[in-house]
Amino acid sequence: MDVSLQVLIGYLLNLLLGLFIVFKERKNIKSTWLWLMILLYLPFVGFILYMFFGLNYRKRKTFDEKMMLDEQEKRLIEHQKKYIALSNSDSLNADQKDLINLCLSTSDSAFTDYNDIKFYFDGKDKFKDLFEDIKNAKEYIYVEYYIFKTDELGRELISLLNQKLKEGVEVRILVDAVGSRSIRKRHFIEFKRLGGEVDSFFPLFFSKFTTRFNYRNHRKIVVIDGKIAYSGGFNVGNEYINNDKKFGFWRDTHFRLEGDIVEEYLRRFNFDYRFATKIKTKGEFYKDHDIKTLSRMQLVTSGPDSMYESIKNVYLKMISTAKTRLWIQSPYFVPDESIFEAVRIAALSGVDVRIMIPDKPDHFFVYWATQSYVGQLLEDGVKVYEYGKGFLHAKQVVKDDDICTVGTANFDIRSFSLNFEANLIFYDKDTNALLSEQFLRDMEESKELTLDRYNQRSRVAKIKESITRLFSPML
CATH class of the missing domain: 3.30.870.10 (Endonuclease Chain A)
Structure with missing residues (x-):
C-alpha cells in the first residue's frame, strides 16, 4: 500500500475517533477538547493514549451487572426511616442534616449512631492492633486492599492468616490487580492449601486491558467476625510501617471501628467481592454489640459504577x-x-x-x-x-x-x-x-x-x- 494512502487512512480514522468523542463524551467539555487536541497534534500516539485512558463510554456497560446486583441488596427504605427519625434530633445542625441526606440520596449511605472508633496516624500502631484482632478472630476475616505486597509485613500477615485457617476461621482476601501487581503467588501456596481464598479485582486480561486499566479498587477494608472493621489510608507493605529508605516516616490516617458502622463495611466488602468472584460471602454482622457511645458516622462510597460522584x-x-x-x-x-x-x-x-x-x-x-x-x-x-x-x-x-x-x-x-x-x-x-x-x-x-x-x-x-x-x- 502506498505510504501516502496509509497516512490518509490514518487521518480519516483519527477524524472518526474525534467525532466519536464529541458525540459520545460531550458531558465533560474540557476533557473532550483535551482529547481532540491530542488527536490533532499526536494523531497516532493520541489514538493509543485514548485506548488506554479515554474509554469512559464503556463504563456503564462494564459495570451494569455490578450495579444491578448491588441494588438488589440495598436497604434504602430502612435507611430512609432511620434518617427521618434521627433528622428530628436537636443535636444535629442544618449542615449535618443536609450532608446526611445528600449521602443517603446519592450513595445509599446508612446513618449510624452507636459506634466506637480508634484512630491511627502511625502504621506500626495500626498493624499491631490489626494483628491482635486477627489472632482473636473466631468466624471470618475479610481483607480488601489496593496494595498488598508480599514483603516482610505482607508475609507476616499471610502467616498469621494461615494460622487462623488451621483453626477453622474463614479467610478471604481481595486485592486490586494493578495496585498489587508486585504480589508473589508463591507466598499464598500454603494459604490456598489450607482453604484460604485470594482474588484480584478487575484483572487485566489482554482482551479487556483498555476497558479495565482506568478503574481501580482503591479501598482498604478489613472486617473481622462482623464485630470489628478497619479502614483508611494504610495499605500492606513495609513502607507503611516506616521501613522505607525513600520516604522514611509514612504519615497516614486509619481507624478501627466497632458498632453499627461495621455492618456498612461488611456490606461494601460483600459487593466488591461478589463482583470480582461471583461468590457471595456468608459472614454476617454481629447485631448484639454493646456499644453505647453516641458517635454518629456515615460510610460513603463511590466509583465508576456509581450514578453520582x-x-x-x-x-x-x-x-x-x-x-x-x-x-x-x-x-x-x-x-x-x-x-x-x-x-x-x-x-x-x-x-x-x-x-x-x-x-x-x-x-x-x-x-x-x-x-x-x-x-x-x-x-x-x-x-x-x-x-x-x-x-x-x-x-x-x-x-x-x-x-x-x-x-x-x-x-x-x-x-x-x-x-x-x-x-x-x-x-x-x-x-x-x-x-x-x-x-x-x-x-x-x-x-x-x-x-x-x-x-x-x-x-x-x-x-x-x-x-x-x-x-x-x-x-
Whole structure:
C-alpha cells in the first residue's frame, strides 16, 4: 500500500475517533477538547493514549451487572426511616442534616449512631492492633486492599492468616490487580492449601486491558467476625510501617471501628467481592454489640459504577458550607473546576482554608500538577503547608467544628470518578477536635509555602507545572 494512502487512512480514522468523542463524551467539555487536541497534534500516539485512558463510554456497560446486583441488596427504605427519625434530633445542625441526606440520596449511605472508633496516624500502631484482632478472630476475616505486597509485613500477615485457617476461621482476601501487581503467588501456596481464598479485582486480561486499566479498587477494608472493621489510608507493605529508605516516616490516617458502622463495611466488602468472584460471602454482622457511645458516622462510597460522584459531592458540600475553617490533607491535589472554584470562594469569603501536601513526590507528574493548583490558591488567601517529616498520605477534611471525613479518596479527578473509594464521615465535635489537633501537630512538621517562595521557583519548575496541568483531566 502506498505510504501516502496509509497516512490518509490514518487521518480519516483519527477524524472518526474525534467525532466519536464529541458525540459520545460531550458531558465533560474540557476533557473532550483535551482529547481532540491530542488527536490533532499526536494523531497516532493520541489514538493509543485514548485506548488506554479515554474509554469512559464503556463504563456503564462494564459495570451494569455490578450495579444491578448491588441494588438488589440495598436497604434504602430502612435507611430512609432511620434518617427521618434521627433528622428530628436537636443535636444535629442544618449542615449535618443536609450532608446526611445528600449521602443517603446519592450513595445509599446508612446513618449510624452507636459506634466506637480508634484512630491511627502511625502504621506500626495500626498493624499491631490489626494483628491482635486477627489472632482473636473466631468466624471470618475479610481483607480488601489496593496494595498488598508480599514483603516482610505482607508475609507476616499471610502467616498469621494461615494460622487462623488451621483453626477453622474463614479467610478471604481481595486485592486490586494493578495496585498489587508486585504480589508473589508463591507466598499464598500454603494459604490456598489450607482453604484460604485470594482474588484480584478487575484483572487485566489482554482482551479487556483498555476497558479495565482506568478503574481501580482503591479501598482498604478489613472486617473481622462482623464485630470489628478497619479502614483508611494504610495499605500492606513495609513502607507503611516506616521501613522505607525513600520516604522514611509514612504519615497516614486509619481507624478501627466497632458498632453499627461495621455492618456498612461488611456490606461494601460483600459487593466488591461478589463482583470480582461471583461468590457471595456468608459472614454476617454481629447485631448484639454493646456499644453505647453516641458517635454518629456515615460510610460513603463511590466509583465508576456509581450514578453520582458521591465522595466528590461530599467534599464539595463541606467546602461550600464551611463558615470558619476548612483544613484539607491530601497527597494529591488535582481538583476539577467545581472543587477548585469552591475552595477559592471559601477562602475569599474569609474561611480559614489550609491545605497540606507532601514536600516530596511519589508520582512526579501528579506532584507538579498539585504545585500548580495550590500555587494559584495562594493568591486567594489559602494557606499551604508542605509536610516534611516523611510522606503525607492522609486523606482527611475538617470543616468548622461539626463535620469531618477520613478515607481513601484523594483530591483528584481519578478519585472522584475512576477509582472505587470509601470515606467515613463523622458528625461529632470530639472527632473533629481530635483530627484538628493532629493537623496542628502535622503543621509543626511542615513548612509553609508562601506566595513569595512559590514565585521564586525555577523556570523549569514552571514549565513542568504548566504541562502537567494541561493533562490534569487524565491524571
